Amino acid sequence: MSGQPGIHPYRREIELTATTRLGLDFLFLVAAFFLARGVLLEELFPFGPASVITAAVRRPRLLWPVVLISMAGSWFSSTAPVYSRLFLFLFLGLIFSLYPALRRGSILTQATLAPATIILVRGLSLTLWQPSxxxxxxxxxxxxxxxxxxxxFLYASITTRQEERLLGGGLFLVGVLLGLQEWRFFDLSLQGVISRYIILLVSLAGGPGAGAAAGAAVGFLPSLSQLVTPALAGLLAFAGLIAGSLKSLGKPGVISGFLLAHLLLANYFLGQESVLAALKEGVLVALALVATPSFLINNLQRFLAAPVSTPALKEDHGRQEALRKALKSLARSLKFTGFKESPEVTVRQVARATCRGCPAGKVCWELEGVQMVTLLQELLQKGSHGCLTTADIPEWLASRCSRCRELLAALISEASKMQVLPAENSLNTWLAATFETLAAMLVEGKAKAGVGEEEGRESPRWKLTVGTAATPRYKADVSGDACLVANLEPGRQLLVLGDGMGAGREAAETSSTAIELVRDLLAAGFTPEKTLRTVNMILLLRTPKESFTTCDLTLINCGNGTAEFYKLGACPTFIQRDGLVKTLSSHSLPVGILEDLQLEPMREELQEGDLLVMVSDGVLEAHRDINEKERWLAKALQRVGDARPQEIADRLLKQARALVDGKPRDDMTVMVARIERTGV
Known part of the structure; x- marks a missing residue:
């Protein structure tokens, strides 16, 4: 691939070598020593047993080294040695050695060994020697x-959820820091030095919020092990906030902000005698941050970034429900063509005029919201072609609705405002009826021919962090662009961007309808080719006047990292990798113009750290020089570094607006996605 023009060599994944694994094992043993020393309220030592159980389950070959290291750490703890703790570690080691099947048990069973052995060993010792x-x-x-x-600890070592990993990793780090209590290096507290280094590192990777949170957390550490005033937490939280606020200036800005805030408040919080010690610790951690390799900061930044995702559709039973919704969506798109506003906006206006304050509103709009929206849209469409009567309201609603007359009056009022269109095309009517019939068959028939099928699906190894930014054209209140991010089963991620013909509400309605149909059809199991051809036909049949939209579709397989790109009248997609930018473009026409749709699918192998950028034509055409339309964006992507996708999207949109002096001639939308690995 590297020999082809325009394609650059990609970075290969670095595998862990034997030396690297040995180094990680050594760090784990060092951490186990300090975890055994970690004390809460001067009397409780819960971190040691948890680390032994984690080692026994996740790193069985390190079980006895961890047991011996933990015994040594407990012996050299700040309090007098308690022999029951030494026997506790020994007992845990023997249990996992004699019963190796425990390593294959549930996490709850494995974790319950900690309280069971503590109560057994320490309780027996307490009963025999000092009962109280x-x-x-x-x-x-x-x-x-x-x-x-x-x-x-056990959940954090296997989960892919960021919240659980942050919780487990944070508690592990707290135990290590507590174990460093009273250890000093040239009259400097090791706990204080490492705590401040963590604040600087988190501030640089996560910004002001993460820096303040890290400062508050490590500032409370001394008060967890000793009865001292937790004033240090306020100082470090403020220092982390100021340091993170200067993240855009890089390491010099973070270090300067931290030292400035730390020295200004150290005299007030800690007294004059502590200012010199604080200055020494600050200089030491500043040097440590300067020496920190960039890959460590980049990995931490990606770890702290919250991925943008939408809830995945349910499998099997959910597949039938998704197909039914897709068919109903197709039918509504063909039938409901007279709305001035979007159908959802019109229905909300009816509900606002009728249902506000109604005791049954919770049942209608929270428990049966989808059914109510569909019914009111159908009644509005019927009212636009004739008179509505109380007989048109179904029995299930009329039996409980105390405001049927008000509802009917609101429906008639809104129906009178709908656009008057020529008679519906017979093909539209037939297709809508067919789709509705198929949807009803799925609900009533409940065929289960393929329910027992189980496909071998590999667990997703990739995930996306997505950022979006958009602005309407100058003096417009609604953007005609629409974008969507969705998870599709099994293990597929969808990114789609549409730019409707013209501008304003009509363009927005066309583009949003198209991309929602794309999502529904793909979720129901349609292939991308059939999906796009169906959407194209729907737009052709939907209204007698010309209505089309561009469609920029990216479908990513989260199992093997491959991506498919479909572009119908859309701008190029930019792929940034290691500072190099590649563009993918197509000359296909938008959907909704011709019945014969020309599709040119493109496929790419993605790697960790890749950056995908999709834009609407308003962004590229911001540059007046036609030869620079794509070049200026590619140059901007070469300078983004490892910033978060949302920051990159905001930055690119800001640059595009600056090129037109803040007066966009067309709607502008930017979607940025970064490819990341899942797992620990």
């Missing part, structure tokens, strides 16, 4: 904390 009610309360609290920590 307070001692039993202490043992029970330590057992419960160890159980929660074990669950958090």
């Amino acid at each position: 009610f307070y001692g039993w309360i202490q043992v029970i609290f330590e057992a419960l904390l160890a159980w929660g920590l074990s669950l958090a």
